[in-house]
Amino acid sequence: MKAPALKPQDIAKRSDRLTRIRAEELAPLPPPYEDFNTKPLTELKEEKIANIEASLDGTVAIGIPKPKNREEEEKYLKAFLSGLRKLFEKENNWTFLQPLLLSMEHCAKCQTCSDACPVFEMSGRQEIYRPNFRSEVLRRIYRKYIKPFGKISAKLAGDIDLNWTTISRLAELAYRCTLCRRCASVCPIGVDNALITHEIRKLFSQELGIAPKEIHDKGTLQHLRVGSTTGMNPMAVKDSVDFIQEEMEEVTGYKVEIPWDKEGAEVLLLHNAGEILAWPENVGAFAIIFQAAGISWTLSSEELGYDVVNYGLWYDDVQMARVAVKHAEIARKLKVKKIIIGECGHAHKALTVIADRVLTGDLNIPRESALVLLDEIVGSGKLKLDPARNDFPVTLHDPCNVVRAMGIVEPQRRILRKIAPKFREMTPHGVDNYCCGGGSGFAIMSGYNFAEWRVLVSSRKKLLQILGAFRDEPLEVPKYVCAPCSNCKGSIRDILEYFRAKERSRIYYGGLVELIVNAMAEMKKPIIKFDEA
Amino acid sequence: MRIYKQMKLPLHVRWELYPVKHEVGEKAEYGGSFMEEVNWWEKEKKSSLFNEIQYMIPEILFLRGLKKENPRLWNISFPFHFGFYLVIGTLVLLVLGAFSMVLGFPISPGRGIVNSLIYYLTILLGFLGLTLGTGGTASLFRRRLRDPELRNYSAFSDYLNLVFIFIFFHISLLAWLFHDHAFAGARAYIYSLLTFGGTPVGFAESRTFLGSLAIVLGSLLIAYIPLTHMSHMFMKYFLYHSVKWEDTPNRTGSKIEAAVLENLGLKPTWAAPHIGADGKKTWAEIATSGGKDKK
Numbered sequence: 001m002k003a004p005a006l007k008p009q010d011i012a013k014r015s016d017r018l019t020r021i022r023a024e025e026l027a028p029l030p031p032p033y034e035d036f037n038t039k040p041l042t043e044l045k046e047e048k049i050a051n052i053e054a055s056l057d058g059t060v061a062i063g064i065p066k067p068k069n070r071e072e073e074e075k076y077l078k079a080f081l082s083g084l085r086k087l088f089e090k091e092n093n094w095t096f097l098q099p100l101l102l103s104m105e106h107c108a109k110c111q112t113c114s115d116a117c118p119v120f121e122m123s124g125r126q127e128i129y130r131p132n133f134r135s136e137v138l139r140r141i142y143r144k145y146i147k148p149f150g151k152i153s154a155k156l157a158g159d160i161d162l163n164w165t166t167i168s169r170l171a172e173l174a175y176r177c178t179l180c181r182r183c184a185s186v187c188p189i190g191v192d193n194a195l196i197t198h199e200i201r202k203l204f205s206q207e208l209g210i211a212p213k214e215i216h217d218k219g220t221l222q223h224l225r226v227g228s229t230t231g232m233n234p235m236a237v238k239d240s241v242d243f244i245q246e247e248m249e250e251v252t253g254y255k256v257e258i259p260w261d262k263e264g265a266e267v268l269l270l271h272n273a274g275e276i277l278a279w280p281e282n283v284g285a286f287a288i289i290f291q292a293a294g295i296s297w298t299l300s301s302e303e304l305g306y307d308v309v310n311y312g313l314w315y316d317d318v319q320m321a322r323v324a325v326k327h328a329e330i331a332r333k334l335k336v337k338k339i340i341i342g343e344c345g346h347a348h349k350a351l352t353v354i355a356d357r358v359l360t361g362d363l364n365i366p367r368e369s370a371l372v373l374l375d376e377i378v379g380s381g382k383l384k385l386d387p388a389r390n391d392f393p394v395t396l397h398d399p400c401n402v403v404r405a406m407g408i409v410e411p412q413r414r415i416l417r418k419i420a421p422k423f424r425e426m427t428p429h430g431v432d433n434y435c436c437g438g439g440s441g442f443a444i445m446s447g448y449n450f451a452e453w454r455v456l457v458s459s460r461k462k463l464l465q466i467l468g469a470f471r472d473e474p475l476e477v478p479k480y481v482c483a484p485c486s487n488c489k490g491s492i493r494d495i496l497e498y499f500r501a502k503e504r505s506r507i508y509y510g511g512l513v514e515l516i517v518n519a520m521a522e523m524k525k526p527i528i529k530f531d532e533a
Numbered sequence: 534m535r536i537y538k539q540m541k542l543p544l545h546v547r548w549e550l551y552p553v554k555h556e557v558g559e560k561a562e563y564g565g566s567f568m569e570e571v572n573w574w575e576k577e578k579k580s581s582l583f584n585e586i587q588y589m590i591p592e593i594l595f596l597r598g599l600k601k602e603n604p605r606l607w608n609i610s611f612p613f614h615f616g617f618y619l620v621i622g623t624l625v626l627l628v629l630g631a632f633s634m635v636l637g638f639p640i641s642p643g644r645g646i647v648n649s650l651i652y653y654l655t656i657l658l659g660f661l662g663l664t665l666g667t668g669g670t671a672s673l674f675r676r677r678l679r680d681p682e683l684r685n686y687s688a689f690s691d692y693l694n695l696v697f698i699f700i701f702f703h704i705s706l707l708a709w710l711f712h713d714h715a716f717a718g719a720r721a722y723i724y725s726l727l728t729f730g731g732t733p734v735g736f737a738e739s740r741t742f743l744g745s746l747a748i749v750l751g752s753l754l755i756a757y758i759p760l761t762h763m764s765h766m767f768m769k770y771f772l773y774h775s776v777k778w779e780d781t782p783n784r785t786g787s788k789i790e791a792a793v794l795e796n797l798g799l800k801p802t803w804a805a806p807h808i809g810a811d812g813k814k815t816w817a818e819i820a821t822s823g824g825k826d827k828k
Contacts, residue, residue: 007685094543094796099776106765109686112603158688188599189765190772209805321820356783357546407551407566431564
């Protein structure tokens with residue numbers, strides 16, 4: 001029997017576990033995946049979580065060390081309240097002050113947002129994942145502890161206790177939302193619970209220095225220190241790309257030259273460096289297309305110039321600004337006309353939309369999505385294309401940051417309609433799409449059992465969508481999920497592997513440029529290869 | 534006060550959400566943006582007020598978004614909101630009528646087309662508004678009390694708001710039913726406000742308890758709504774126009790750039806060591822510091 005629904009104030013009540021993820025409550029998967037319907041989330045080992053906060057839901061995203069004594073707990077609480085105050089000060093939070101205030105003060109608590117959230121829906125409607133749950137926790141703390149007459153208004157407008165349990169669970173809970181903003185898009189008033197989640201993350205990072213190590217220590221800090229979140233320094237990148245250049249000729253029979261640090265080039269192409277390591281064919285395919293289309297372009301070998309990711313977008317405005325400024329400085333130094341952002345969704349939003357109000361003067365170098373330039377190239381007829389080479393079912397995943405956050409919806413579809421005769425949409429798609437489940441850093445977070453939680457809960461909707469798009473195709477026919485975003489590709493790779501979709505339904509995945517190159521008549525051999533059935 | 538506060542806030546980073554309804558052509562429908570075009574910064578940014586209004590009117594009047602996303606709630610929320618709009622419309626008609634009376638043109642049937650229209654429309658809108666409002670508020674209260682999804686997030690003030698509004702609608706409806714079928718008393722009250730205490734010619738003063746109570750409750754409600762989350766009725770403008778649809782790009786030499794430069798001169802005090810803020814360094818200095826040595 002399901003426990004009575006939790007209320008926001010329950011977050012403060014000490015217990016071993018606030019919520020349990022039960023296999024039987026997760027949204028059911030269709031054949032031939034029913035055996036996964038009984039697959040539970042692996043229990044965390046006691047000795048691994050003895051000293052960290054792990055009392056939310058059986059998984060851990062951050063792993064905040066428990067305070068050793070009462071004084072340390074008090075210190076945490078004081079710092080939390082200090083950070084919360086700063087969220088509402090223009091000196092500290094001019095970046096999001098107005099959107100935050102509007103969303104904090106005008107929610108009618110109608111819960112219309114709940115059904116839009118894939119994490120809430122797929123988890124079997126676990127109360128803590130309801131988009132408004134964590135927002136309401138923050139609203140109550142804000143009203144009670146920051147606003148005047150808080151103790152009185154708490155009695156009228158909703159009470160909550162503030163203790164270590166409250167804040168440590170709230171920090172963890174901020175990493176159970178992928179910031180896809182589907183909730184905001186359906187809110188009749190325009191309240192944005194994802195934004196509130198984003199601000200909670202910022203509070204913890206910018207005031208307490210608390211964030212998942214994958215996005216902070218190994219993420220932005222390593223990015224700024226070494227040049228890439230992958231840990232690659234400029235020399236390692238050049239070696240890897242040289243290898244890709246050779247490999248491309250071997251794979252496709254087409255000789256490609258990848259230019260480095262070409263001053264005055266029209267285009268500086270910025271890749272997610274994860275592509276270089278995990279999906280080198282994506283980097284090679286871009287080079288083939290640009291060369292064949294006669295684009296004047298270059299890569300940069302300067303630190304950060306070969307890694308467009310900007311994890312700051314998800315949790316820390318200062319880190320976001322630092323990375324964006326570096327990218328702009330590199331483009332300015334190379335005197336390029338524009339920056340083209342490769343297949344990386346969050347980098348699209350960070351550098352194009354968010355950094356738009358950070359970069360000024362000669363740092364405000366034009367920035368454009370690769371999908372837009374690719375659309376122009378494919379539409380121009382500069383490439384000789386043979387769509388019959390892509391004679392397999394293709395569906396398109398819409399990265400939230402490219403579609404819902406930027407309104408780049410049609411260019412990728414125009415391309416697919418030209419090169420993929422068996423292209424079909426997912427339901428829903430475009431600005432109504434569902435997140436891959438790996439958004440806001442989830443795709444790279446894998447500590448404890450978090451990666452398993454992701455495939456079981458936050459990516460589950462995407463799996464159902466992919467299966468739905470191919471439901472009329474025989475299992476033995478190879479199928480392709482086109483995901484023009486590195487993080488999305490990573491999480492789609494993980495769900496396909498975990499649920500053995502390649503073996504069971506012959507579902508493969510990749511980017512958009514690979515599909516374009518695969519259709520190019522000049523290629524002697526296909527770049528996309530499927531295993532034998 | 535709320536509106537003034539919003540207008541004084543600093544420019545924030547872009548956080549638009551597509552579809553942005555002032556986009557042109559089909560883009561407004563499928564959610565496309567100006568960023569779908571190659572070298573968009575070389576072109577003039579087009580925006581369609583018509584598309585925006587076409588979306589906003591049914592959204593404001595008929596709560597189209599709620600009907601699409603949460604039809605079960607719309608069934609009771611729409612009468613509540615529409616009742617409010619009709620009562621606001623009634624108030625406007627009462628003010629018009631009172632003005633007319635100040636100018637010496639009484640509001641009653643057979644006194645010219647305009648005055649007759651005001652007379653009958655006031656009755657129609659007032660009756661419908663108070664009836665829909667009473668029913669809608671009662672239904673919303675019941676739903677909030679019975680539906681655990683709403684109840685578990687509701688506090689005393691949420692119920693109090695609904696009770697207060699219900700009492701206003703209901704008392705006003707009773708006042709209309711028993712004493713003031715033509716809203717003549719309500720109009721006379723507004724007349725007295727406009728004339729600093731005057732009484733309309735030919736109006737036999739017959740102050741009733743229910744009528745007076747309705748006027749007091751209505752006045753209190755007007756003062757109370759801006760203090761609560763119910764101010765979303767008008768703050769929705771900022772939620773949409775200042776955030777969800779605010780997509781103005783930052784061009785060199787623009788007002789946006791000037792506002793960004795002003796923001797970058799602010800001095801943050803965030804305490805995490807990797808930020809390196811000390812209350813003296815500006816955002817610009819911190820953002821360009823590179824953070825290479827930070828931990």
